Amino acid sequence: MELVIAIFIGLLYASGVYLLLRRSIVKLILGVFVISNATNLIIFLSGGITRSGVSFIGDEAEKATLETMTDPLPQALILTAIVIGLGIAAYILALKYKYFETTGTHDLDQLSKTDQK
Amino acid sequence: MEQLAIVLIVLIFLMGLMVPVLRPLLKNYTGRILALVPFALFGALTFLFFSLPDETARIVETGFGFLPEMQFSFRIDGLSLIFGMMVSGIGGLVLGYSSFYMAKYAGKTKFYFFLILFMGAMLGLVFADNLLALFIFWELTSITSFFLIGFDHDKDKPRQAALQALLITALGGLCLLFAVIMIGNLAGTFRLSELYSQGFHFGAHSQYQTVFLLIFVAVATKSAQFPFHFWLPGAMNAPTPISAYLHSATMVNAGIFLLLRLNPVMGGTIAWKGALILTGGITMFIGAFFSLGQKDLKRILAFTTISALGTMVMLIGMNTTASIKAALIFFIVHGLYKGGLFMVAGIIDKNTGTRDITRLSGLLKSMPVTSIAGILALLSMSGLPPMLGFIGKELIYDAKVQMPELSWLVVPLGVAANMMMVAISILVFYEIFIPRKNKPAIALLHKEKELPGNFLAGPVILALIGLGLGMAPGWLNNILSNAMFYVQSQAVDVHLTLWHGFNQVLLLSIFTVAMGTVIFILRRPVGKLVGIIIPWTDQYHLPEKFNNLISNYLSFAGKHTNRIQHGYHRYYLITFFMATLLLIVYQLLSAGGEWFHPSESSPVRMHVVLVLIISAMAVLFAVFSKSRLSAIVSMGVLGYGVAVLYMFYGAVDLAITQFLAETIIMVIFVMVIFYLPDFAVLSSKKSRIRDAIIALSVGAMMTMIVLKARFINLEEPISQFFAEKSYLEGHGRNIVNVILVDFRALDTLGEITVLALAAAGVFTLLRFNPIKKKSEK
Amino acid sequence: MRNIVLERIVSLFLYVMVGFALFLLFRGHNRPGGGFIGGIIAAAGFLLYGIVFGSEKVLEKIRVNPRYIMGSGLLIALLAALIPMTLGKPPLTGVWTSLAGIALGTPLLFDIGVFVLVVGMIVSIFTNIMDVLKWNS
Structure with a gap:
């Protein structure tokens, strides 16, 4: 399964990088989203997916062992990453709107010309 | 008492930093009130001056420092006292003087801020016992003097002069840093007190030449020695109080101080003698020579300062008891008369509107107090009795005559330079002070009586001290002996007198004055x-x-x-990706080992694979789609697919968050994208193929990394700790949540701050429109 | 065109979602949930409400400027970080008391801060976007 997910991640990265290299700023933003999802997956995979079972401590037990559950640390990291991704996405979108409003173009190559007057 | 002195130095720093707060409170009294602290320090130093026995240095540890090797410890000995008293005393006078001089300037806060910080840095420099601390203060004086010289920053010339001074002195500072580190490595300590007590001298070491060269550059740049002398006349663009302070007893003398400080550690070698005598001699001569051709009073003073600095460097280079003594005395002499003369020049400039000596005349009649102070200082400069300058010059001649091998060179050079000093003194005296028939007396803006006392006090006090010390030079014996002990590392008894008896040196003096008069004529x-x-x-x-x-x-x-910075975003990215690819793939391939182990991996589940395939197709669709909306929807499919994957492997919290966040992003995306134009194919086919190759390589690299990472474990996972403590100490059964709000709450705190900033950023981007605002006005 | 049925359902749904979000927030320490999830769900409720009624109605509904909500969330979290310091412990150490058998502590307060901030952030972002980009008509 790891192999499949690893290939999937590679595919996501390939698509993301391809999108990043476009001149259109909308595609660039899509690329950022794809890559952030892929990166989250890498972190998730690094905790190991062989163990399954939710990462909670049972009602009677006092402690849990890693044998019976998914590693909780990557989950905590990804959880904040997702919410931050949400904030950053909103920010990029606002930035893009402003960029388009100011320059009237969505071609990134125009950007290099506008800042040297 | 020595603790008090150090506390006062620290206080000066604090005072400098507090100036922006203090100045609105003190208003026009800022200069006068702030001058009290340096005067208090001067008082404390005077007390130490009289109470410090011969051959003792007091070390004050502050226990504060950046590193174990870099503690701010201070040493109070004869040398640092002499310099410290000049810095604090003249500093206090300059502050009082600025009170009136700067009254009409804008940016007084900035002026006091940097002037006082400069004073603090200079005091730190002379009292530092640690070479690294000394370096830090040295750099601080460079930086603060940059702001002081460039005080009129809206004019082109001061800015250029300031930049020049900064670049040159910073070059020296860099050299000093290297030299200090090398000395520290050779000696095993950065403490001056330890260097002195060990009797460490590395003149014979193979790295001596390098260290000496670095120190030499540091000194030559700071103390304006040939060929670095040219920044000093440029620095005259600063307001006069700054010139009076920087070029009499402080900034430019830092190099002299450094030479004296390091003399016991590395002085007296052939390189030392040769380089310093030669440079000092040239500097001394050209400074005096160029001063003859100037018309601006401040520029005349600047060139004589260069000449004086050259004299001191040369004397230190000679490295005899007589020459060191002469250098120390000459430092005091020069600080007194040059500080006074600069202040006189400032008063004249303020009161007549010009510093051109061809236009000034007859001031003795109209401004008697200023003129007498100026004339006394000029007497000192030309080395005439009964001023301290006379003693200084006698000692210099004495040292030069006694110099065994080189007296044939240094005596004529010195006499020539002094002749020109005498000539320029008489010239200044004649042109600006004496009333003359064929030159109308210049009109004054104020009567001298109307000028405030603290404005005139500076030059008068300095002239009187020069006169007093000339009459009773015995006051200096004690402190000079102490300073000499630490510069020469041998005990020397000093007895100064005004009258040396009729001898060869006096003859030389008489000859100098006579020739100076001839030059004047x-x-x-x-x-x-x-x-x-x-x-x-x-x-x-x-x-x-x-x-x-x-x-x-x-x-x-x-x-x-x-x-390199061409501004094309995707070429930056291509450069970045290519470099990363090469480095990482090389590393991965050379690491060897396993990539994939079927028995260790979890079983393949067909329904998960199906989800992944759907997500992958969605992404590919997004990549090639020409419609914005369908691209966004397929991004949503990818997000949900990933969420399903989380869910499947037991990360419930993650799955919920991913579903919700993805939904909200989609909504916001649609809201914004609606206002943007359609996709257009902007790149050529060729570049698309190139990009596709790069993208696929990066993707392959990431797959390799992910696979390889499973076989590399650098640290033991800490998750077991969380699993054990979560309920017992965190009182929570949801380990993920306990990690977020308890174990790693600091991370979360940082992250929610980022969220707040992102929202604030969105608000500003959307609401704030600087272009519109401007056009509305 | 107004759709009465949709408006009724959505305004009811807002309360359901906010209630559910609070439920998730408070049980988040033991079961799936927590400040982030709860915050996003509550904000999603407001987003839905905003899509149907317009962003001005959302601001009327919550009465407070969402930026202040965001700021107070940050302050609550900071407070939770500082409380242990008054007891001489390092900042962010969990301090617990028990009230009627339920453990209450600064981590819960911290989670509430996260919840409030996330709600404020998302509401602030989408109301601004809707307002400036004229999605309210």
């Missing part, structure tokens, strides 16, 4: 000669050459920066 032909030589040297006009060098460097750098 022949000033027209001499002026012509200088007038011929100056244009000739102007071909090698160093300030301009230096500026050209800097601007060429900048344009060179600019050209190459434009090539």
